[in-house]
Amino acid sequence: MSAPHEETFTALRTQLQEAAAAFADGPDALEGIPLGLVDDVDRAVREPLEIFPVCHHSPASATAMARRLREKQPKTVYLELCEDMAPLLSELRNCRLPVAVQAFATDVEGFPADWSPLSVVAPITEASAEYQAIAYALDTPGVELVLVDRSSDHVFQWDARAEETAEPADPDAPPAEEEAALHGDAVGVEIGDLRPRFAELEEHLLRHGRVRHWSEWWHQYVELPLGDSGHDSYRQVMFLIGSLFRRLAPGDARRLRIDEDRERHMWTRIREHLTATGTDPEDCLYVCGAFHAVSHVAEFGVHGADTFEIGPRTGTVWQHGLIPSSHAAIEAQFGLAAGSVSIAATVWAKNLRRTGVRPYRLAGQAGAKKPPGTRKPPVPAVPEPDVPPSDELSGFLQRPPVLDRLDEEELLGWSVEIVRAARRNGYLASTADAIAVFETSILLAGMRDRARPTPYDFQDAAVTCIEKDTVPGRRDVRRLVEIMMGGDRIGQVGYDALPPLARDVHDRLAPLGLKLQQRGVQRALLDMSGRPELERCSDVLWMLRRLMPQGAARPIMGERRLGERPIQESWDLALGTHQRALIELGYEGVSIEQVLEQRLRRTAYGPRATTADVLEAVEDATLYLRSRRLADELGNRALEVLGGERSVDGAPEVLRRVRRLLTYYRTSEPVLPQWIESFTKTGYAHYCTLLPTAFADDDATVRQVAATLGFLFGMESLALSLGCDRTQLELAVAQSHPEEPSKTALLWAAQAHLGLLSRAELRARCDALLDSPLVLPAYPRYLSGFVHALEPVPSLTDFVVEAVSHAFGRLPDPVLLPWLPTLIGTLRAGGADLAPLLIREAGRIFPGRLAALDAWVPPWRARPVPEAGHPARRGGGPRGLALLHAHPDTCDAVAGLLGCDGTWEPEDTGPGGAALLGRHPDTAVALERLLAAS
Template identity: 70%
Template sequence: MTSPFDPLRDQLLGAAESLADGPAALPEILAGIVDDVDHALREPLEIFPVCHHSPASALAMLRRLREKQPKVIYLELCEDLQPLLTELRNCRLPVALQAFASELDGFPKESAPLSVIAPITESSAEYQAISYALDTPGVELVLVDRSTDHVFQWQPDVSSPADTPEPEDDLHGDAVGVEIGDLRPRFAELEEHLLHHGRVRHWSEWWDQYVEQPLAGADHETYRQVMVLIGSLFRRLAPHDTKRYASDEDRERYMWTRIREHLGRSGADPADCLYICGAFHAASRVAEAGSAPGTPDFAITPRTGTTWLYGLIPSSHSAIESQFGLAPGSVSIAATTWQKQLLKLRLTPFRLEGQKGARKTKKALPLPAASNGPVVDHLTGYLAGPPVLDGLDEEELRGWCVDIVRLARRNGYLASTADAIAVFETSVLLAGMRGRVRPTPYDFQDAAVTCIEKDTVPGRRDVRRLCEILLGGDRIGQVGYEALPPLARDVYDRLAPLELDLEQRSIQRALLDLSARPELAGCSQLLWMLRYLLPDQAVRPIMGSRKLGERHIQESWDLDLGRNQRAVIELGYEGVTVEQVLEQRLRRDAWDPKATAATALKAVENSLLFLESPRLTDELGARAIELLAAERTVDDAPDVLRRIRRLLGHYRATAPVLPGWCGRFVTEGYAHYCTLLPTAFVEEETGVRQVGAMLGFLFSMESLALSLGCDRTQLEIAVRQSHPESPAKIALLWAALHQLGVLPLTDLRVRVGELLGNPLVVPSFPQYVSGFVQALEPVPRLAPFVVETLSQAFARLPDPVLLPWLPNLITTLKQQAAELVPVLTREAGRTFPGSLAALDSWTAPWNAPPRARPSAGPGDAAGLSGPSGPAGAAAALLAANPAAADAVATMLGCEGGWTPLTTETGGDAAVVGLLTAYPATAEAVAELIGA
């Protein structure tokens, strides 16, 4: 059968033969692309090839829809996204259709969440087709591309989809982008060749110069044949042995199978239908391609059990550029080109009825319906001559130059009228050097950077970014209230008492006076939950905080929900209310495989702050106990100690009794840390901070643990079995022995004096001091001794040892023991004189001579006598202050009057025996009172 493209095929084959040094496959490629065009045009179902976000494709689609008026439109888009299309009329473009799944069934659990997005802009052929189909009675729109589930089924590695470009913009997150009509070459050689000979920098500029502009005013058949030709060229040059190519062919089989199913089910005439797909797929030659009834079908696998959630999220020009690897500013330039061509060609685009942000346009009259005539060769004439491009538009270029200078001055540049003239002339010069009659936006951008930016950027935006703003800006879409998921609508409704326009794309200040307006307490609670769930810039407190035991009567917030609408929308994929999502997040954190006891305690604290759910709190507390018992390291001991102390303090202040999980956590932690203590003292991997936190837990929780049934002997044995080697941990062990009453303070002073007197130990003495500082966590009553030790170190250590140690001490205190610094500061304030004048006559307490005992008082005349030493001092104190002793006795329920303490009375014998049996207690009391 003869073809209208036979002369073109012969001409190309002749050109291939003349290139004897060309690739061996060149004749096959050149003949093949002509055959692909002929094959695509002979298909009874009209194939309309497009490039996404292409003004030329959108213009050709607009004209073809008005001419053909198809009854059925098959669109290359995930078939399960179809219910979302009607919600586009409630949005301001650009937005993205999204499918989201966080709970997976049939995919690796670690790959969650999975997300697919398909951005829609007004200057895209797909949007024109959607608008025409939804607002024209009797027209059916059918999405035929693989479902979202199949997108990930066909990914070789769901957790890291290598075949799909990773978006970098925060509006699209880590979603997989669905490339509709992508025409970017998949190999560097062809792209490099085209960019070099086209005298352009990137693919977007080449496409605009050699495809967009020539095809903007082309007739339908010329546009269609050229686009299929380009798609066939890229298809034949792409490597056929890759998974990407096999996946593309499977997509084509899938789409044609769905098309034939619909044709058979609906009985539609292929002549009244239109199939819109990417130019790459329009040149498909798979066996399953075609609308004929006898064409074999593709076996479509069933979907997995994963439940997909669907919605719309805001998109932006920069997000689309990042997702599909386009040059910055290219989508904005395309949008500007689209508006310009509409005015030039006097076309009225299709827009969804009620579309937000759309300009009001007059209703366009439909053109007479066009019939499919015989195929005519338009390629030969198009390829034979140069493209017809517009000449220099001085008025447009002059307007650009004036506006960029005005915009540059607003952003801190010292630009003037001379710079505007220079940009104009340089743009014309660059266009001429690159073989162009009319400067493109990219030529103008290069000229503006050259003439205005000079050496430095005075503000946040450079000139290239200013050009992008001037030529269209980074337009950001918005999803309307009616199209939001229930959770997002609930958020807007609950924040309505703030009387702010939360859809506004700017930061708004919310002032909450909870004492004057108690009804705003619900807004405050919601804002704190959103603060936990959303990015920092979405909801930011300026005044007020949320901690255990705190309640503020006034708060102020900076709200930027308009620009962070996507984050609010995606919360709706996780639950119906914010409280439900927060509970799920807390459970997920606590039951994460990498969760620790500190993580679970943090979840417990957040549940108390935000949800006030005793059931959830008890579950999270039980999980914390489980994680603590399973831990084999003590890396998180400081965090565990800080959080459990805060929780215990909260419950003691607000609840009549401690929850059961708190008691179990204390007893489990007491036994757990006693078991790990000897090993932690020896291991080099365990830091001094961690050991100090363990001892802090054991000593500070000791009274509660003993009341709940723990045995103090376990702690004593653990301390005695500890044999550290590093100086800092040795100091910690001495502090623990002192706390247990084994090492008196006088003996501890003796050991420190021996360290300072030993020349071999002096270089490592700062490490002992660091250990004593960390010992303030488990033994806070050692603060006077630590101040004394630090003073001794500053006084007696030589400069070569002291000076290098000081920065390390300051860094350690700042990073690991910031809460201990106030303890040392207060103790130093009590120890050292308060004025400079008093310093000359001041004597350090540890250097002062021991004070003499007070002479016998009236108590001795009454027969007061007793043992010497601390026991005697305590007895004298009791005899001198009988009222205090009587008050304590009354509180304890002891009856009887005051009996003078003598060695002959039974009471005296009991007290003296008690003081003798526990000398450490008597010594501590004596030291505190200065006896």
């Protein structure tokens, strides 16, 4: 570059000053803006270190970049990209573009904990200027690539996430498919985010440009004119656009401060590198967004001020890697119109054929196509003459737009292809529709002052002519056009570029014989009985199911339970589709076992961890890792969390998991672990203490109180053997005084279990409820309590069936029918898990045939009521005596097991022959039922 020349843009300044005077009341009203634009362009052009302004994923920028790199052959390329991402760029050759360079952190230090995980992505496509610069620097000997933008840590230091506002997406764009979620909620960093920040300006440009969205305006009025422009024209136009958007941006002080800090950071890093290496600025190229190329900060330029201090990074440990990206993901994250990145890829290929520019591609780039045939020979690199920069901008702005002639062959091919695609997707399209699309495209282009239809004109024409009232298939015509123009190209990270964990997963699943990096769903069949080595694959798949999103590894046949070994399994695998999730697992550890153990510990020791959560972690540690060490550690943690809980909210889940773990340890271990014994003792005392409060608490549901009783009654034998006192439970029940009907019935059931309430007394209380008109509407809630009582007291199943049947038998229809829906709804909502017990018991009690129903007598009515002072009659009466005398050996054997002594007396001695039965009436009743059932 030459020394500054003051008169380079004199003519342009004069024209703009005259225009400002003509459109305003005086020359001073508006001249500050247009003259400021010229000053910004002049300053950027005269900078000794050549600044190359770009726009993200712009084919014109990529073409101009490839052309300039071959002409200038710079020795150092400064690139606007996070400086900590530099080591990952060499791995791009092992990937199929588009991919994104990612910085990821789960354990944050110096940031709010609720921000975790932190993620920053920088998408890279082949039709982008940054990829051309990267490929040139990495594959050209002696060239150094220096990333100068702020680090990923500073991205979050400078930009509070709570204050971020994303660019609004195009309202006319169709909903993005699953590929749009490839970037998730990561913060996007790109070179050249060039879009008006002044809403009124963007609206003005769209309205007068006769376009629907910003992507179409850029394609029509910037992309196409700059596709064939020279280097100076391209730079000056991009400088002008960046200056215009910068000067007309709204006064957002926070966003402006961040932009200026980024510019200060980049220029500071550039000067530090120039000083450290002694590189001549003439041999360098600075690639940045056009918005930052016309910066106003004092640090701008190689001779700028050195007043900016780059702060230290936080203690957060960042992991870096490559993740797959897609055109749809880029469009969704940066607010671009659907299909715009695919159209840009098509325009990039056309630019290469038309201009003859040879692009740069990394050697061995996966999925890279050969350069298209060129019409012009490549331009050799020649030394640049030392001439002042000329005013190319005036001529470019005054030159009328070049009207490309209509390429009828291309448009006709588009029309035929879209009709063919529409017919494959269920549309009733014909040759006439192809002709209509062809003519309508030309008509729309003419209405919009275009000599040649753009892909956006063709898309509107196709929607108008083919899509009628409904969409017969999964895709509409707009989406079909996007696919036809190149589709949503999805990238892939190669095996060599994967983190160690992802490579380890692929290696361990190799016996399955599947192409795991291929997108889509693949079926895996595992026969562990014939191939025992597949059991290790099964272990990996179950851990992936636990760690990865739903759909990555989905079992079709087979399940994993405590104490069971798999025999055969069938899986649907989509690891290629969920490659990003697998890569991010690699940021957390070197193996999936390590990641799972870390996550289980994080769950168990989290500030909001409940006892049920910790017990679930214990179960997962046993189920997936088979680690007794980790299970014991987490079990002790569950004991600590249980002691700190002051409610019974988690009692149902605690009961379910403790029962399962206790069953597993009893069947697979010689002795119970120490932690589960301590948990049983502590839980018994803990829930005894909370039981009276739970009965009286309106927020505690009947299900939670029933689960509390279930823990106490189910663990009672083990707790008593470990030294607990049953009196504590009896006192807790005695101190419970519920007011809610369902809890009252639950308390009665508990008293019956403890022997404090007999069946006859329980039956009498239910009869009293049915006899009281005031209590009758609440009877379904009492029944709901009895149903929930089956959890702690399953022996009451026959009584609950009796209570329901008795209500149906005693109540008249005018009373029964109004509360019957309430009864059914109560049983369905509150006792869905326990209803099968009632159904089985009812099936055992009620007759199996309709003809036997008339002569059927309920067992609770057929049994005689015992009288006081006649204990022998409780043994079943004469019929019971006859049965027992008919089978004396059976009665003696049962009496011996119960430790009862006695002798049989002759039957003709009268009541004296029933002395043994009188002493043990319950045994006699049980035997009578057993013999009757047989």
